Amino acid sequence: MTGMKKGAGDDPFADDGKQSEQKDTDSSAAESSSESDDLSSDSQPKQQNRSMQIPYKFRRDGVQDGRTRVPLFLQSETKASERDALRELEDRFDDNVSLTDLREALVMVGLERLDEVETTLEEWGYGMTFE
Numbered sequence: 853m854t855g856m857k858k859g860a861g862d863d864p865f866a867d868d869g870k871q872s873e874q875k876d877t878d879s880s881a882a883e884s885s886s887e888s889d890d891l892s893s894d895s896q897p898k899q900q901n902r903s904m905q906i907p908y909k910f911r912r913d914g915v916q917d918g919r920t921r922v923p924l925f926l927q928s929e930t931k932a933s934e935r936d937a938l939r940e941l942e943d944r945f946d947d948n949v950s951l952t953d954l955r956e957a958l959v960m961v962g963l964e965r966l967d968e969v970e971t972t973l974e975e976w977g978y979g980m981t982f983e
Contacts, residue, residue, distance in 0.1 A: 909953070915950045915952040915953060916952070919952070919956070924955065934951075934954070934955075934958075937954065937958075938951060938954050941954065
């Protein structure tokens with residue numbers, strides 16, 4: 853399969869020039885505002901002071917950026933469920949989902965739900981004693 857993924861060449865954070873024109877208009881209007889407008893704006897949160905956090909998917913060069921390689925061996929049933937989950941999430945997002953991203957998300961959710969992980973490990977025999 854050749855070609856790029858849908859939208860891979862698009863930069864959703866690129867400045868197309870229209871934003872800078874809008875900023876110039878906004879700053880001119882802000883300078884001409886009255887002192888009472890300035891007082892009322894101080895009581896409201898300012899959007900400019902909040903830094904925009906670019907999602908991990910868009911700020912990396914590739915799926916391996918910022919990650920440590922770890923071996924992963926899966927039982928065939930788990931691999932099949934992983935494939936089904938990948939397809940389901942791609943349908944939900946209407947976009948390609950990286951298998952690496954899916955696996956890390958699954959690990960992160962598992963780390964947040966250790967009680968459920970414990971249950972699965974018990975089903976596999978952990979906690980059993982043979983005294």
